[in-house]
Amino acid sequence: MHYWDSLNSIIRCSFEPVFVIGCAVFAMAFWLPGRQPRIRMLRLLACLAGAMVLWRVVVGLASSRYAANPALLFFLGCAVLVEPEWWPGRLGRWRRRCGILLIGIVVLAGMGRSMKVACNIKDFTAISSALERLTAKSIRPKIIVLNREAARIGYFFRGCPVFDGAVFEKARVELQYSDWENDIVLFVGDPERMKVFSEEFPGGLQADEVFLDSGTGFRIYRRINQAFSSHRALVAGEAAARLAPDECGEDFENPVPTDAVRRPEFGELQKRGLELPASPFPFSAKLIPNPGHRFNHIRDGVIRLIGPESPEHIAGRYSLLADLKTDSGGFNLEAVPLTKGELRGELLFRGGAGARIEVLGIEIPDGSQPRRTVSIARAGCPAPGKIYKLEWSYRAEPERNIRQVIPVLLLNGRIVIDNIRVVSGKRQE
Amino acid sequence: MSASVAFGREPALSSRNRSAFRRRLLVLAALLLAALIPRLVCLHFAGVPRDTVTYLACAETIRSGDKEKLDAFPAHTWSYCRLLAFFEPQHMMAAGRMLNLLCGLLLIVVCRQMGEEISGSGKVAAATALLAAGNPFLVENSTVVLRDTPGLLLFAAALLCLLRGSRTELLRYYVLAGIAGAAAVAIRLEEAELLLCGALIAGYQKMECGRIQWRGWFCFAAVLLMTFFVILLSLVPLSASGWGLILDFWMKIRFHLWGSA
Structure with missing residues (x-):
């Protein structure tokens, strides 16, 4: 390069x-x-x-x-x-x-x-696909492009409001009149511009961290309001995004309560022509905050993941047990022991900071072997915005193990799980 | 003394040099084929220039019919975005690239004709076409969604018509130059340099032929102005503020004349 x-x-x-x-x-x-x-x-x-x-x-x-x-x-x-x-x-x-x-x-x-054009496009493609993966077509973050070069990234996020940070005054007005408190904002631009922008913005505007550094030009910063207090449930996933909004709750501003959401019957999604990934995890997850801890912003989102609709998946021929490997020890997960023959299990992820993620509704078929299956790819404290990978392995058949990695994004009380169908969620009472 | 006699050359398409014409056509076809190679390479890896973002967003806005939002876009880009707006949003990028690719290839043909017009030599014309085929500007710009290549094509076509008109003194070339020039200026205001070129060619005509064909130049100016305003007026209904479009063009002209809007 x-x-x-x-x-x-x-x-x-x-x-x-x-x-x-x-x-x-x-x-x-x-x-x-x-x-x-x-x-x-x-x-x-x-x-x-x-x-x-x-x-x-x-x-x-x-x-x-x-x-x-x-x-x-x-x-x-x-x-x-x-x-x-x-x-x-x-x-x-x-x-x-x-x-x-x-x-x-x-x-x-x-x-x-x-050749120069060919070099440029690598940069564009890498960042674009990373952002695409991050948003998973479900979250609509506000994207502020800090220079005009970065604007080409923002354009391709249809549905995401893109503000031209190069035109500072315009971006400032847009942000002032927007629901800034409840928004996730991605800054795309070079470090120098980010510094200038944050200094110019009234009340200060700091990026939490460099989310993605392309290494060849500009970076993606992420800013999440720490005072986020709306405990709205989120849904994510490609299939859910393709569902009707009244069923999947894709509209984040007006989320549909879980109880009001009808779980699709077997084969219903296929009848609608949706291509479902072969995901074998019929479970729901629940975030439980630890009162008094500084990571309290990770709390009480509830997501429900609808499992695959094939009969064998519904039967849940796998075992599931969790453990978290972490380098820093900042975020340990504990698994609720699952026993053989249990039809419904709970998987509790307990963070070292006190935050827990409960994954409920796991059916453990008879004859399955509990395994140490969950790891987190990115160690560290459960700060919002970091992407964790929950690595599940299960034994679908006695003679073979299947491993699946689920990217999990903790975003300020929101959980986003990519590559798996999340149909609905609700606020925890 | 006519300009063609002064240039000491014959018309390019006389019956006597029909075989030479076929040979030149073959050379041009080979050049176009060769020109496709770097363009296809570029097209495969084509990026998204920053102005493309504006053009695509503007085209989508034109398509959606949101006049208030459209007024936020610079009006001097509307004519090009109007072309993109004929396509579905998901096809705009591909359509824009195809349009520019086509314009880039046509520009090679126009450049070849200009080379022949200037020198009267087939070799020079082929060399001109080869240079245009390998020009980095043209290779890059003909694969991305920018106004430059269509504007440059129309600019070159108008220039060719002016050169040919000044040589043959045929009125139709001036009219064609006016139409192409107006379209070029409407697509990209920087192509107004054509007026500068016209003045120089007129001066050259006066110097060489001892007189200026006032009728032809008047036709050129009249057709250019008329076509330009027809294009402009066709864009006015898109705007919520109506004549704000004209104001935007004037601000842009002011920027080019005095460097600040």
């Missing part, structure tokens, strides 16, 4: 001097004597290109994109330059060589530009 970046920088920087030198050549050509028609036409080209360059310089728009018109004339002049009339006397033998060299440079520069 660094090699291509360097090459692209060279190409980008060298092209402008080529353009300027070319115009200078034409400016000199303007003074050359001669009455041949082609020489006269070349003078005209020199005039045009020179005048346009002057025009661009005068109005301060002499960047490469704005210089497209003069560049066009420059390249037209290059073509005329290889004509024999332009190479008097002994210089004539250099005509063909120079023409080939010139054309070769231009073609190579064009190929270099193509």
Whole structure:
């Protein structure tokens, strides 16, 4: 990547001097004597290109994109330059060589530009897919782009309000009139711009952490209001997002209580044409806060995950037991021991800080083996916004183990579970 | 003395050089094919320039018919966004890229004709087309959703018509130049440099032929203004503020003339 970046920088920087030198050549050509028609036409080209360059310089728009018109004339002049009339006397033998060299440079520069575009898109794709995965098409965070380069990221989040932080005043007004207290806001931009923006914003505006660093340009910051007090349930998951809003509670501003939500019958989702991932986890989860602890903002969201609808999944031929591996010891999970033959189990994740996640409604079939199955991929305190991976393994059949990783995002009292169908949720009473 | 005699060349499509025409056509086709290679590479990895975001959002707004929201977008981008708005939102990006790719290829043809117009040599014309095919600006811009390539194509077409009109002194070339020039300016205001080019070509005509074909240049100016305002007036109903569109164009012109809006 660094090699291509360097090459692209060279190409980008060298092209402008080529353009300027070319115009200078034409400016000199303007003074050359001669009455041949082609020489006269070349003078005209020199005039045009020179005048346009002057025009661009005068109005301060002499960047490469704005210089497209003069560049066009420059390249037209290059073509005329290889004509024999332009190479008097002994210089004539250099005509063909120079023409080939010139054309070769231009073609190579064009190929270099193509490579530069290819380098750019990697950055874009990585960040875009990361954000796509983060939102899981369910959360609609506010996206504030801190510079115009980052705006291209924000555009592709249809449904997410995107504010142009480069136009500071506009973003400030938008935020002041928005429901800032209850919003998740992602800042996309470079660190310098983030610093300026946070300093300019009334009352201060700090990003909690760098959520994603692309390594090649800009970063995604995340800001979550710590005073978040609305205990609304969230739903997530691709299939749930494709359900009707009145059933899946996709509308976060007006969530549908769990009791009012009808659990889809077996085969109903398939009848609607939905492609369901093969997820074998019919369970619900509950967040239980630990009063008095500083991580109290992780609390009382309830989500229900609807399991797969095949008969064998409903039978729940797996065992489930949880344990949390953590490097820092900040967030330990405990599992409620499940016994053989139990048809309904509970899985309790107990954080070291006191927050617990209860996963309920697990059916343990007879003959299954309890296993130490849950781990968290990212260690640390259960700070909001961090993505944890609950790694489940279960024994669907006695002879084989199946492992599945569920990314779990704790967001300020909200739990977002990706890659699994979450149909509804409700506020804990 | 006519301009064609002064240039010492014959019309390009006479019956005598029909075989040469076929040969040139073959060369042009090969060049277009070669030009596709870097463009397809670019297209495969094409990114999203920052202005594209504005254009797509503006096109979606035009499609939704929200006039109040549309007024928040710069009016001088509306004509290009109007083109994108003919497509569904999910197809706008692909349609814009295809449009620019097509314009980029057509620009090579126009450049080839300009090279021939200027030099009268098939080799120079082929070299011009090759340079246009490999021009980094054109390769990159013809694969992303930007106004530059369509604007540049129309600018080059208008320039070609002016050059040909000044040589042949046929009125229709001036009319065509006016239409293409107006469309170019409406798509991208920077293409107003065509007026500068026109003045220089007129000066060249006066210098070479000893006179200026006032009728042709008057036609060019009249058609350009008329077409431009027709395009502008067709955009006015999109706006909630109506004539605010004109004001936006004037602010943009002021920015280009004096550097600040």
